[in-house]
Structures are given as structure tokens and as C-alpha cells.
Amino acid sequence: MNKILESTKATLGLIKYNSLPLDKREITFYSEGKNYWPHIEGIMNKTLEKTNRSVCYVSSSLEDPGLLINHPNLKKIFIGMASTRDYFFQNLNTKLMVMTMPDLQNFQIKRSQHKVHYLYVQHSLVSLHAIYRHGAFDHYDTICAAGPHHVEEIKAIELKYGLSKKNIIKLGYSRLDNLIKAKNYYSLNSKKHDTKIILIAPSWGPNGIIESGLGKNLIHKLLGLGYKVILRPHPQTYKFAREKVNEIKNENQQNSLFTFEESISGQESLIKSDIMISDWSGVAIEYAFAFKKPIIFCDVPRKINNPNHQDIKIEPVEVSLREKIGVIWDGLSPIEKKLELCLQKETNLDSLIDKYCFNNGYSDEVFAKALVDTILPSS
Secondary structure, eight states: OOHHHHHHHHHHHHHHHHHSOGGGSSEEEEESSGGGHHHHHHHHHHHHHHOOOOEEEEESOTTOGGGGOOOTTEEEEEOOSSHHHHHHHHTOOOSEEEEOOOOTTTSSOOOOSSOOEEEEOOSOSSOSSSSSOTTTTTTOSEEEESSHHHHHHHHHHHHHHTOOOOEEEEOOOHHHHHHHHHHHHHHHHOOOOSSOEEEEOOOOSTTSTTTTSHHHHHHHHHHHTTOEEEEOOOHHHHHHSHHHHHHHHHHHTTOTTEEEOOOSSOOHHHHHOSEEEESSOTHHHHHHHHHOOOEEEEOOOOOOOOTTGGGSOSOOHHHHTHHHHOEEEOSSSOHHHHHHHHHHOOOOHHHHHHHHOSSTTOHHHHHHHHIIIIISOOO
């Protein structure tokens, strides 16, 4: 879209939001775009279903599916990614702001000059002290924990750095609940396929499968072995290493066995595939827990965004779970041997899901109840 037109739409969205009476913007959900909608969809819809509160859904992307939802208590606002968004946050006036974006206050997105309660909802099951930057959650008032490890990590961070205690909601993980529902629906309506489908879904960063160059050779090998391959790069990889993504895509786009998936908001590739190959991506944990399918982890250097992570003496969940839900590949030995081993591996994932996730199957209901009972109780 033309940048001038998009800027105009963002300005109109800002005016629309600020023109609403305060009681019509009591609760605001913010999304950076369509890839984050799956983490908000369930909790927002359940809020609209179970309460009579007025809700605003604010997004920085016109392609966000959340902007298509219709409900009498819902207002939808587009504010873009530029200076209009910065102004929006600086002057935000709502009782509750629900976000999946870490690093509030640390970069361009600041807390409002008005009294606003900021609530963070997890968009991954990974650790909070290693994968995210130092101080990523310090400026939130409430943290929704997907599982016990998040509660332990938040409390340890507060203790180590002398931070005031936050409200912690033992929520669970809405994205996982929705993936399990989708899997169950697909299982009733699916057709079996003869050729195994391998989904390559890495994280992002200099050591990632795509950025390191490992992905290009890996895909070439898998296609040569006759597997169908779906490449699902992280949006940040597409943003910061676009040339490497395009190189792989252009090299294989004529091969009928190869599929490129640009968006990570969909579920189809997760459902259809038989095996996932990843590195340190949180989607691997979702894949294992939701679909109980095998995973091959490429043994690339760990993804660590917090150089102070060792201050917190807790093993990150992405490390402790690695060999429980998959097998490790060194990137050099024949991949076909790991594929065989991976397909033979049996793990009791039900017990792991209960250990690492709260309220499996009904986290959205827990959110709506917490909203009414503790976060914004009626006056």
C-alpha cells in the first residue's frame, strides 16, 4: 500500500480511538500484526463472549484478521507502525492494555502519561530470561504465565534485580489450545498422504538455520531424498535476511515438492506436516505439544538475547525440553538417519503438557474470569 495512504489511515484510526468515550475503550488489545493475532484471538473473543465490557482491537497491520471481527462491543482501529503509533501509546487512555509485545518502555513504545494497567500475554512457551532481552517485562503490571516455568522465572527476575512484584495470572497458552482444536478437526476430515512432509520452521538470528546457510543445503538434501518440504521462516528472518530467504525460494520454486510459507499465523503447515526441523524456535514446543509429532533440532548455537541470563539460575525450558520432545542433529551427519530415529522416538507428551502449561483446553475462559474477578472488577 502507498505509504501516504497508510499514514492517512493510521491518523484516522488514532482520531477514531481518541474520539471514543472512555467507557467505550475500557479494554484495549494491541497487536503488531497478523502473526500475533493467533495469540490474542481466543482471549479477546472469550472476553467479548463472557463479559459486557467495551473492547478496542488496535493493530499495526491492515492485513490483521482481528480487524475483520464484528461484535457490538468491539471497536477496531488501525494505527500503523510509524510515529502515529508512538503518539498513540504516549497518550493512551484506557483502563487495561493487553499486549503480546515485550520491551514496553525500553524502546520507542512507552507507557502512557495516563494511568493504564499493562498486561502481557505470552506469544511463546520459551523462557523469559534467555530468549528475551534483559528487562523485557519490567514495565508491565500483570504477566500472564503460560506455565509454572514462567511464574518461577518472573519471581526470580524480581528477586535478583529488586523489582516490585507484578501480578501473575496462571493463564495457560491460548495458541496451544487452538492448535489442539484445529488438529482434532483436521483428524476427522483429513486424507492420508504417502510422501512425508517436512516442515522447516526455524527461529531468527545470525545462528538460525536460514541465516547460517544450513537451511539451503538441508532443503536441497531433503528434496533430493524425495520428501516434500515446507519452509516457514520467521518474520524477523524475512525482515533481516531477506536475500537468503529469497535465494532458497527462487532456487526451489519450480520444484513441486517445495512450498514456501510467508506467514506464520496459519495452522495448515503445522497440521499437514509429519516432522518439523527447527533450531531454537518456540514453535517447536507448540508443535510437539499440540500435534505430538517428531522434531529434529539442528545443533546450532543457542539463541540468547539476554547477555545477563545466567543471573537467573534456572535452566531455560527450550533447553530442558529439547531432547524430551525431539532428537538433535549436528548439521553434518546424514540427515536421513536422524529422520529414521525421529520417527521411532516415543515420548509421553501428555505428562509434559500438564507440567509446562496451565489450564490446558480452557485458558481463554480463565482469562475472561480473571478479567472480571481481579484485573478489572466492576466498581
